[in-house]
Amino acid sequence: MTSELEIGGIRRSFTVKLPRAKARPMPLVLVLHGNGGDGSMMREWTTFDRQADEWGMAVAYPDGHEGSWADGRGVTAADEAGVDDVAFLHAVIDWSVEQHGTAPDRTIVAGMSNGGIMAHRLALAASDQVAVLAAVAAGLPAALSGQRPTHGVSAMLINGTADSLLPITGGYSRRRGPSGELRGRTLSLQETADRWRAINGCPAGPGRTRVTDASERVDVDGGVGGTQVVAWTVFGCGHTWPGTPVPGGWDEPVSLEFDAAEEICRFARPLLAPAATRLL
Template sequence: MRSSRDPSVRSRGWPAALALALALPLAGCGPEADRPAASPSASSPYAGTTATPGTRERLRVDGRTREYLLHRPAPATATGRPKPLVIAFHGRGANAAHLREQSRLERAAGARGMLVAFPEGLGEGWGAGTRATEQRPDPGLDVRFTEALIAHLVRTEGADPERVYVTGFSNGGSMALRVAAERPGLVAGAASVSGQLPAGPARVRPTGAVPVLVVYGADDPVRPLGGWPSPPPGPGEPVLPTLSARASAEAFAAAGGAGAPVTKAERGRDRTVWRLKDPSDPAATVKLVVVHDAGHTWPGSAMTPPEGFGRTSTALDATDAVLDFFAAA
């Protein structure tokens, strides 16, 4: 799990498709630096939120032109070496600019010399589950897009293929968990905020050892801490059933051969840690952090959440927690 900065650690096995993508140019790539970021749709719970436009770029994958916001680290942090890369997936009904404002990941990560890419989901959402739907007849589309985006940024931006991390909020957090579950050799770590592993017919099963952090609000009224085995039907794309936050973490712990967990009560939160049995990295862990008095929100965010999402806790700065976890992964 430890990055290629440690020469004693073997390199992760990269998926063949990603290796091929690194060797071949991707059509339709190019920056649109002056193009403003789109606002959430009028029907979204995030409608009316704003964010400063960033560098918007495009990548053509599977016959579609996909977009993402890219933030490069400040020149002062440049070392000339390959840069860690964070891929951050927004929540359902939101967009890349919203997650950027919600998390401020680009500021904190940029100060650490990291690249951050905020990709745009199709229909303001992500295919976090494995079951085909009318809206997403190809349930693997977003996983392949993520692979291609990483390969593109390794080739064009000097991203370090051994230090690639995925994170996200809500549906985007579930997407980050899916990528880690299905492509454990692709990422060095994953973190989900208010997102759980899909269950039922769309179930996602971890397939290998990878460090994972799950941050969850104890009082989440949108997607309960204990999971949602039978969400009600609604308009648009179906809401997926999910495991509980703890069961999501336990699934990754089991896939990594972890031993018994250790739980510790801290100020405003409870932390449970499973240590992965990985001989290449004895410090690799799966962590679950349950934040007290917190809703379906990004802890520490200055953004006001939509009505009905619960309160934003200040007992944890989720952005720092995610980046600290990645640094240790």
């Protein structure tokens, strides 16, 4: 079903998929598309509809403003238009609580590229509602790296070593300023993971590492309220969503070793702790 909300005088749309059998309490997953896309693209490209039934979660696919999110880097159409996407996504969470009885403090926000960067921003700004963050091909914006949320948020961070658009090593946006200046820097996968570990108060140490021929996954737990942080390096994977073939005309390599949507839900399900237990 497609619904609309008016935020800041702009009509904003989103589509919701409800599970066949609801978990109690039922979490909400916000799935955020990349720049130039919309919610239907992520619904078709990923397996979150199937995961909704498997895990008993509601899934919302919001549409960005002019195909983009105001993710805090200052380089997208939504950022330049002054759109308040934190308010929009906050309103979608509240709408879902009222309409479908989803848990108000156990939202999962997952996104890719511009949507993944927006997921970082929402997790920082609405940590009382967001229990789990999942960012694919998207580091934490350097401009937001000093922000500290009020609650711990578990994070799954997935980046490919062959990403030509948002490299695993971090860097600046391709969209330069009016005078050609570099802007919109994002942190590397390692820097992003380190920042979320510090926010959550995870203990120092190397964590648990699992290496395959196709990827390396490092899990660190022990954060406030049981929060965890996963840094997942996907060898040879480009600016794509692991587990599903790339759309036609998209010239970036993809890994089919695992389904990112399935792994995000598997990671998140035991970590959906109430806000009171995640208070920093």
